[in-house]
Amino acid sequence: MIHLDAMPMPVVIIDHALNIIESSKKTEKLLGHAASFLDWVDDESREKAVRFMQDKHSEKIELNLVTIDGAISLFSVLMTWDDTFATVALQKEDHRLMQLMGKVTEHKRRLEESDMELILKKNELEQSLKRIGELSTAAIELTDEIVLIPLFGDLTVALIHQNQQRILDNIYVKNIDEVIIDLQSVGVMDAAGVEEMIKMIKSFSLFGTACTITGVKPEHAPFLHQVHMIQKLTFINNLEDKLSRIVY
């Protein structure tokens, strides 16, 4: 008979009650010394071991064994049975698999982390964006009666909504006669945004405040045709002229 230590993999001889009769050096190095094979089996695999080794002499099962360093590892357990004993070979299954799974988990973790970071950054950005929106429509008082509102960015419903209340309060409280809206720094505008701006201008007229629009760019023109309908609204092409009239 070949000596157990000569076997290229961990081997152990057990009896039908799963008592260990003999184990190879490789086995003891991997799993330590034990009286019963069950001592090596993880709690949650024990029932399976009893069923398929003790009650029924299977030839192959998979079991979770606890290695000498306390780690739970998956093994393929190969058995040959005779009347009194079984020769059991243990094949560690999970080494490569676990390495691979470990890598996959690592990647997954990294993705989840960057995902989380992105969410937090997104929150920050939303805050900044709101703030920028508010700052984009400063109300500059040229005189006690005239306010200049240079709009920056894209003329959208959101931009008007963010600022409308503040501007209206300002005009009401300070009794402003005329508002100049400068569109020079407006990039894109859309129909809904323009409509919202018109509503705001109509609100100005309720306070008796006149409105002048300046800085219209060629690409804005198609959107602004409807704005002509409003009373107390004028367009000028040059803010400088207007300002010089105010100053002198």
Added chain:
Amino acid sequence: METVKNFTDVLLDGDQDKAWEYVINEVDKGTSTKDIFFGLLTPAMVEIGQKWQENEISVADEHLATTTCDFTLARYKHEVLLPRIQNKPQDQGRALFFCVEKEEHDLGIRMIAQIFEENGYEVRLMGANLPVEFVLTMAVKWEPDVIGMSASMLKQGERVPSYIQRLMERFEQTELLIGGRFLSLPDQLLDKADDSKVTIIQEGSELSAWMAARVEGGK
């Protein structure tokens, strides 16, 4: 249930398209997310674990089935859940979910995360194997109202009490939810009536009850 048995076989075959057919068929019948997750996906995965215990399948088969189920869940989120919650307010609070350290069984917590999303929560899912330090860092930054943790293996379940302690010390107002297969194992020692802020969820019905109570209690 015949459907569960067939679905289990489909998962073991790794047939993603067929698995999706089963799920979308339930969706079309008007079955709720909870009933699909707890009545189809979960029993199928339990059955697969049982088959390993019965020596009918190998761990490799189990991995294939898990991946297939995971894919089905991801597809459910994108094709069913997200369109359903689009334009609905996420105003029920923030909920953070994860599996405790060394725990790789994250299908359950993925399902829970989706259920919370559907119920109007803002959800962050941190996935499997999350050391407590990561949870603390994330919770400090993100300020969740609810933290849910899961463990499946008994050995990993033993870590849960220390997670509860660390989190309760730091976040007194945060609700903690504990779930996972380890709770059903005879040897687990988690004290059931720990604290009013800690709730143990073993059944889908317990989750529904908890959510309903939270809505009633005005968060």
